[in-house]
Amino acid sequence: MPAIRLIYCADPLHPTQIDPIYAPECAAATHAGLDYALISYEALVQEQQAKRAVRRVAPAVEPTLAIYRGWMLCPADYRRLYAALAERNLHLINSPEAYRFCHYLPECYTAIADHTPRTVWLPLVESREPDFNAIMLALQVFGAAPVVLKDYVKSRKHEWAEACFIPSTSDRQAVERVVRRFIELQGEDLNEGLVFREYVAFEPLGAHSRSGMPLTREYRCFILDGAMLTRTAYWEEGDYDDAELPPETLFAGNIQRVRSRFFTLDVARRRDDGAWMIVEPGDGQVAGLPERLDPSDFYKALVSRLTGAQ
Numbered sequence: 425m426p427a428i429r430l431i432y433c434a435d436p437l438h439p440t441q442i443d444p445i446y447a448p449e450c451a452a453a454t455h456a457g458l459d460y461a462l463i464s465y466e467a468l469v470q471e472q473q474a475k476r477a478v479r480r481v482a483p484a485v486e487p488t489l490a491i492y493r494g495w496m497l498c499p500a501d502y503r504r505l506y507a508a509l510a511e512r513n514l515h516l517i518n519s520p521e522a523y524r525f526c527h528y529l530p531e532c533y534t535a536i537a538d539h540t541p542r543t544v545w546l547p548l549v550e551s552r553e554p555d556f557n558a559i560m561l562a563l564q565v566f567g568a569a570p571v572v573l574k575d576y577v578k579s580r581k582h583e584w585a586e587a588c589f590i591p592s593t594s595d596r597q598a599v600e601r602v603v604r605r606f607i608e609l610q611g612e613d614l615n616e617g618l619v620f621r622e623y624v625a626f627e628p629l630g631a632h633s634r635s636g637m638p639l640t641r642e643y644r645c646f647i648l649d650g651a652m653l654t655r656t657a658y659w660e661e662g663d664y665d666d667a668e669l670p671p672e673t674l675f676a677g678n679i680q681r682v683r684s685r686f687f688t689l690d691v692a693r694r695r696d697d698g699a700w701m702i703v704e705p706g707d708g709q710v711a712g713l714p715e716r717l718d719p720s721d722f723y724k725a726l727v728s729r730l731t732g733a734q
């Protein structure tokens with residue numbers, strides 16, 4: 425089997441041990457025959473010391489494919505990690521450009537626009553004071569439709585009524601209220617700017633047991649080298665019954681346009697006509713495995729695809 429190295433984050437309290445959250449994945453990867461190394465997330469992100477972050481990673485003798493599985497990184501931190509690992513002959517599966525492409529929704533919007541809710545975005549300047557005249561102008565494309573708000577990466581979906589869902593884009597007061605609350609709640613974690621997406625009624629799955637947000641029958645698909653790797657019900661709770669999984673060839677055209685080797689598409693069906701749509705793309709290295717996806721199945725699929733492909 426060609427050498428592949430998984431990269432996980434160490435437990436901040438025990439730098440030679442894996443972060444306990446990723447321990448089941450790491451065990452599954454090891455079982456599937458993969459090597460792994462640990463980096464310090466704190467050194468990479470908080471101290472901005474990429475070289476220190478990778479100091480426990482043994483250099484590879486030959487150029488070796490590496491796959492990070494861990495916490496989301498901003499594109500600048502990913503770029504630093506990519507470079508520090510490359511110095512050790514470990515080459516992350518996605519280039520910094522590929523990472524950014526799927527991490528920031530506006531970057532890949534054109535690649536998926538024909539199968540995802542209509543979307544507009546506005547970068548936020550340093551002051552983070554939203555320009556509501558510009559926002560209201562941008563929202564005109566929606567008429568008076570409801571929209572969902574997020575930043576370039578994440579929403580506040582669990583604060584649905586307060587900071588995510590805007591019942592009508594013609595209601596300036598509602599827009600201001602939700603946007604201000606969203607910015608406040610995101611705080612330092614806000615990514616780049618505001619993204620508004622036409623609300624689409626997806627097949628419902630009830631309400632979240634803790635936050636009350638409306639759940640939709642969503643599936644997370646991992647895509648590797650242009651083809652589906654896994655397809656799994658996204659939510660831990662909710663009864664998916666025996667609803668059919670997204671077809672293996674779903675969005676094949678879009679997938680070819682996404683400039684990344686390893687990414688996710690979260691998909692759901694429109695309630696009215698059953699048409700599949702893309703809810704959200706993401707980088708495959710920082711997307712969590714759904715609870716219903718056995719890590720062993722994920723890593724077995726990964727190994728079999730990569731060993732066939734390399």
Ligand SMILES: Nc1ncnc2c1ncn2[C@@H]1O[C@H](COP(=O)(O)OP(=O)(O)O)[C@@H](O)[C@H]1O
Pocket residue numbers: 541572574577578579580581621622623624625626638639640642690703704
């Ligand atoms: N355009 C939309 N129409 C209807 N529901 C949406 C829309 N966008 C997102 N949602 C709902 O909000 C949730 C969170 O949105 P998502 O884009 O996945 O953000 P996050 O990155 O926070 O998961 C989704 O799981 C879906 O249930």
Ligand SMILES: [Mg+2]
Pocket residue numbers: 690704
């Ligand atoms: Mg999501």
